[in-house]
Amino acid sequence: MKTQFNLTYVIFSLLFLSSCDWGGSGDEPLMPNLRALKAPEQEMVQSSSRFAMDLFHQLQEKDDPNQFYSPYSIHQALSMTMNGNEGEVLEEFIQVLRYEGMGVTQANEAAKSLTEFLLELDPKVRLSIANAIWHKQEWEVNPDFEETVSNSFGAEVAGLDMGNPQSVDVINNWIEQNTEGLIKDMLDAIPPNAAMYLVNAIYFKADWKYRFDEKLTKKAPFTTSGGAEVQVDMMQLAEPTTLKFHSESGLDYLEIPYSTGQYSLGILTADEGLQKKLEGLDLEVLEQYREDAREKDLLLHMPKFKMRYKMEDMKEDLINMGLTLPFQNHPGNFTRLFANTTAPLKISRVIHEALIEVDEKGSEAAAATIVEIRETSLPSYSAYKLNKPFVFFIQEKHSGAILFMGKLGDPSLLD
Numbered sequence: 001m002k003t004q005f006n007l008t009y010v011i012f013s014l015l016f017l018s019s020c021d022w023g024g025s026g027d028e029p030l031m032p033n034l035r036a037l038k039a040p041e042q043e044m045v046q047s048s049s050r051f052a053m054d055l056f057h058q059l060q061e062k063d064d065p066n067q068f069y070s071p072y073s074i075h076q077a078l079s080m081t082m083n084g085n086e087g088e089v090l091e092e093f094i095q096v097l098r099y100e101g102m103g104v105t106q107a108n109e110a111a112k113s114l115t116e117f118l119l120e121l122d123p124k125v126r127l128s129i130a131n132a133i134w135h136k137q138e139w140e141v142n143p144d145f146e147e148t149v150s151n152s153f154g155a156e157v158a159g160l161d162m163g164n165p166q167s168v169d170v171i172n173n174w175i176e177q178n179t180e181g182l183i184k185d186m187l188d189a190i191p192p193n194a195a196m197y198l199v200n201a202i203y204f205k206a207d208w209k210y211r212f213d214e215k216l217t218k219k220a221p222f223t224t225s226g227g228a229e230v231q232v233d234m235m236q237l238a239e240p241t242t243l244k245f246h247s248e249s250g251l252d253y254l255e256i257p258y259s260t261g262q263y264s265l266g267i268l269t270a271d272e273g274l275q276k277k278l279e280g281l282d283l284e285v286l287e288q289y290r291e292d293a294r295e296k297d298l299l300l301h302m303p304k305f306k307m308r309y310k311m312e313d314m315k316e317d318l319i320n321m322g323l324t325l326p327f328q329n330h331p332g333n334f335t336r337l338f339a340n341t342t343a344p345l346k347i348s349r350v351i352h353e354a355l356i357e358v359d360e361k362g363s364e365a366a367a368a369t370i371v372e373i374r375e376t377s378l379p380s381y382s383a384y385k386l387n388k389p390f391v392f393f394i395q396e397k398h399s400g401a402i403l404f405m406g407k408l409g410d411p412s413l414l415d
Helices: 039-059 071-082 087-096 104-121 143-153 167-178 274-280 283-292 315-320
Strands: 126-136 156-160 194-207 218-223 229-236 241-248 251-257 264-269 294-298 301-303 305-311 345-358 362-375 390-395 402-408
Touching (some): 039 071, 039 315, 071 345, 126 167, 241 283, 251 274, 251 283
Parallel strands (some): 126 156
Antiparallel strands (some): 126 194, 241 251, 390 402
């Protein structure tokens, strides 16, 4: 197996690719808490994983050579946010989050059930998923919304003095605590018109099932996405090890198991043209690679690395994915968030930060997502578009004298 691959397109399957059975061989050791997924849980896996693929392709438009993020965290934060809406705004959330065919109530119940399954699955893996909501303390949260996010997402809901500069520490300290100190000072400041923060934090830590020998780690070449050769700390397994592997159409798929094998690090790589090969990647293709993967004895070499990645505002990415109305001054936004105000609201920014460290012992990863909702003023004007034929003239207003006159019926005929 080649030791050179591009970190930009490594897919870190820390949550779903092995923990939820999509038709693998069944050779993984059974754990006491392993059970068949319920139908709503399977639908939630499909929804969140399709969202992950949509987001993956959207983020490939960026020039960043290295990326790391948690689609699960972003999906959870936006799912909580979804519950504050109705009508056409709600429909946008349903489509972008890939909840088609699921009612909101069913989606909420499935989110709760799947999260509980993941948290209880493997006692040898440290996994925590936490949600919290802070709102403008002068405003009363809609009781139905609070009950939903508390029951379905385990979210803590609390009022916050948005005008106090120190309030930002409350949110940042919560994120730091729920990511085991890996993500600090994520939120820069709270604007005075902030109405609500919906926050998710996720933390993962696991040892490899097959340890890398620290004594064998040494400098070795790594070919970057730009074609340059750089030196990295390259780890090596102590001996050839049986791993799941599949190669097709120049694309290699590899699973590196953690702990008992219920979680794994999934890898997709190619000798050349990786970005082009991944253009057609979707959930069905990835599932097929997993199904076709067979055990193979490999002496694996892979880089030891630590990566931090932050998206200061995912607004444009989410708009490009179809979530548009919640970012606009739209009268239908967030009508189910508060009980005692009809102030116009919109999402002002979505912040995401993630970190992963991969070494000889295993992997440690954390991520957090912040959805910031602000009070805004609806526009006092109406849009009027001159997008059809019209007559025009130049007139002196005091005397009423018309100096020029004309009509525009087909602009395409003009020079």
